[in-house]
Amino acid sequence: MDITSFSDENFDTKEWVNKILQNADVQDKKESYTMSLVMKLQLYVQQVNAALEDTSQQVFMSLPKILRDTKNLQQEALSLQEKMSVVKEEIRQIEEDTGSSIASIEKLDKVKHQLEVAKQGLHESDNWTVLVNDLEEIFDSKDIDNITKKIVGMQKSLKLLVNIEDYEERKEQLEGLKNRLEAIASPFIVQAFTSNNIDQSIVYSKIFSSIDRLPQLLKYYHKCQKDVLVKKWRYQLEIEQDEPITQLIHNYYDVLLSNWHTQSKWLNQVFPSQSSVDSLIDIYIDVFASLDPSPSECVDAAIKQQIDKLGFLHEIKVIIKQFGNNIIEVINNMGGKTGIKKEKLTSLLELIYSPLVVYVSNYSVYEQHVLTQKLSQIKCIKVELPDTIQALGLTIPSVINLARDAKKRCDEITENCGYCGLLKALRVFLTNYADQYRVALRQIDRNKRGSGEEDWTNFQLCFSLLQNTGDVLMNLQKLEKDLTLAVLNFNKKDDSFPVEFKYLMLNQTERKEYESLVKCVTEGTKLSLLDHVMNEFNKLCTDIHNVTYQVVFGPISGYLNSVSSSKTWVQFDDPSFMVDLPDYSFSPQEYITQIGQYLITLPQHLEPFLFRENPSLECALKASDPEYINIEDVEGALADVFLKIIARGTCQSYCDQILTIFELTPAASRQLAHDINYLGDILKDFNLNLTENLKQLMSLLKIPVDQYLQQSAGYTARYVATIRQMRNIKSSG
Structure with missing residues (x-):
């Protein structure tokens, strides 16, 4: 029987009992199985009680010993405390008795140290004199190694003579000797750097490091590398003068890139404490600034001979960008991207891309x-x-x-x-x-x-x-x-x-x-x-839309020209013409029927353009006139707007022509009103109406003479006066 679950802090009695009794094997004999479980549990309880009783008896038996050990430990602690107090008092007494003696000893030790320093100074001063005398003889032999050893010895002596009165004079003297050594070594240094002799270069690196002149040696290297690369450019210009400038620049950039790889390895061996990336960037900046003629001048001379100038500039750009990217990649691979200043790298890239600047400015x-x-x-x-x-x-x-x-x-x-x-x-x-x-x-x-x-x-x-x-x-x-x-x-x-x-x-x-x-x-x-x-x-x-309008409106304008002509109305001057004829006795005149027929045929000419989907024409019309913008997206909507514009222009031109008529008889006045009404019927076929101005003119033309002054109230004063004069209607005055 597994009783491990009894030790669980979240033990649930009901859950445990239900789980035990759900066993399929005991479904048929639950009662006997339950009795067996109870007996087992009772047995376990007895065992636990016996174990608890044994443990309690053992603890009770061991208590006297624990108490005795605790009491002994307490007594030993008190004894130790008393001894510590005695030792502390003895130490205090010793400090009081020997304090002055220790101070005297410290003072004597300080005096001894000062005497030793003075002794060493006198020795080094004497050694300085000896080294100076020896150097004068060695300089004549131009033995660089021995001269270096002597100067290094003088450096050590000078460090110990820092407090003497003539320290500055001796320092200047030492710098002068270093200058003489540098002058002797400079031809050999240039030769070693120019020929890329690693062994000799390492020797000179150690020499200049020992005399604290490594930066000066780096300047020699910088100048030598610059001179070498500038000479290569001039040499390349001479031997490749028949080559196109694009090929020449490409070849030189290959030389620079190859030189970068070579010199970075060389620098790491000769100057391991210096950043090769920094040094090479400084050198290349100086090289690009010293090239004569510069790549910019060469490109400028070449582009004048080019027919396809942009194609030529593209070739130059590809070469320059490739070189610039290669330099960046090399620097990144050398781990120099984070170690150099962005300003320095920018300066180098500016010089590389400088041949393009003037052409980008004039790119347009x-x-x-x-x-x-x-x-x-x-x-x-x-x-x-x-x-x-x-x-x-x-x-x-x-x-x-x-x-x-x-x-x-x-x-x-x-x-x-x-x-x-x-x-x-x-x-x-x-x-x-x-x-x-x-x-x-x-x-x-x-x-x-x-x-x-x-x-x-x-x-x-x-x-x-x-x-x-x-x-x-x-x-x-x-x-x-x-x-x-x-x-x-x-x-x-x-x-x-x-x-x-x-x-x-x-x-x-x-x-x-x-x-x-x-x-x-x-x-x-x-x-x-x-x-x-x-x-x-x-x-x-x-402008195209305006010309289109003029082309379409041209025939209408021609037909309307007859409105202001007296010949159009002369037939109505006959006194026998009955003014009181009904309206259906009047028929539209030829000019207005021609306009009507023209307007009726207009949609069939618009059909190829405006009655089908035509995005290009729709875009153009919306750009030409705001009326085309806010229209419904249905077939023929653009044509409706165009017809509306033509109709409006027709009405306006009709108005203008009517207002120029000199005189109208009552019959002619009724005929003109009938003509206007006919135009209105034509426009209704297109779901259009006469303009308000033309409607007013038609209404004024229809008013009987004897009622004109009364019924014309509310119309535009200009139209009222013009039609009254045209119809020879006397004013009330």
Whole structure:
């Protein structure tokens, strides 16, 4: 029987009993099994009681011994305390009796130490004199090792003579001797450094370390390495003068990179206590500043001979960036990234990228030249006007691709540092492209027919040109989004490159302009990077729409010209003409029926353009007139707006023509009102109405002469007076 669960702090009696009795084997004999369990538990209780009794008896028997041991320990502690007090008192008494004697001993020891120092000083002073005399003889032999040993000995002597009166003089004397040693050793040092002789270089490193002149030796190394690398550049210019400058610079950068690897190992052996990365960066900074002619001058001379200047700059940029990345990688692999100052690394990278700075500043000029040249190769203007408009539509993908290619070039050549220049070049390029559309528009404007003649050919050409312009606008909107997204990504740091390119490829003025652009786009203060271009094409859409309106409205204008002509109304001057005829006796005159027939045929000419889905034309129309913006997205909505504009123009022109009529008889007045009403019926077929002005004129023309003064109240005073004079109605005065 397992009784371990009884020792559990959370023991539950009921749970334990239920668990025991749930055993399947005991379901049929629970009573006997229960009795057996009770007997076992009683037996366990008896065993526990017996164990407790034995343990209690043992503890009781051992208590007297524990008490005796405790009492003995207490007595020993009291005895120890008394002895400690006696010892403490003895120590105090000894200190009082021997205090003055110890002070005397300390004073004598101090005097002894001072005498020993004085003795050593006299010895070293005498040794200094001996070493100086010996050095004068050894200098003549130019034995560098012996001279070094003597100077090291003098250094040790000088450290012990720091308190003598002529210490400074002796210090200057020692520095002079070191200078003489350096002068003797310098030719050998230069030879060892120039030939990369490690053994000899290590010897001189130890010598200069021993005389505390290691920084001076590093200067020798710096100068030797600089001279070697500068001479290699000049030598390369001479032997590779027939090679392109790109290949020449690439080869020299390979030399520099190989030299870096070699010298880093050399430095770690010769100057193990110095940072090889720091030393090499200092050397390379000096080398790039000393190259004559500089890489910038070589690139400047070469680019003048290049036809594809941007292609040439791209080659130079690739070479420079590859070299810069290789240098960064080498530094990182040497563990020098965290050990050098960022300013020093930036200085080196600035010199490496310096050949590109002036060209990034003038990037807009180069990019504009390329884009203008590409645009001139795209033949947009043809002999026939329809061919010109068709050609313009076909050139849109090519023009947009040219703009995207320019964006890609800006990234590849300038790391987007020339973005401001790119935008300037794109504005000029796309504005020049817009001029091609204006040429076509001027051709349409010149080819318009005279007033009163239907001109459906030019009408179709206008809408085709408008559709092409809308296509350009849609593509420009996508391009502008891509340009904006690129600017928003400028602030994302590249952890693999320690310095932002704007500090390497832009001068201070250009950098401020660049940062201002990024700030404007990031903060949303500038909504469009191509605002000037977008405005230009929006205005172009407006101008094309106006010409389209003029083409469509031309016949209507011609028909309306007859309204102000007296010939139109002379037939109504016959006194026999019955004024009191009913309205159905009047029929619309020819001019207004011609207008009606023209308006009825207009939708079928609009159908190819405005009664089907046409995103490009929709974009152009919305840019041309605000009326197209807030319309329902249903088929024919754009056509309804266009018809509304034509109808409004017709009504306004009709009003203007009516107001120029000199005189109307009562019959002519009724006829004119009937003509206006006919136009209203035509417009109702298009779900349009007459304008309020034309309605007023129609109502004033219908008012009987004898009731005119009373019923004209509430109408526009100008219209009331004009119609009254036109109908020869006398005023009340």
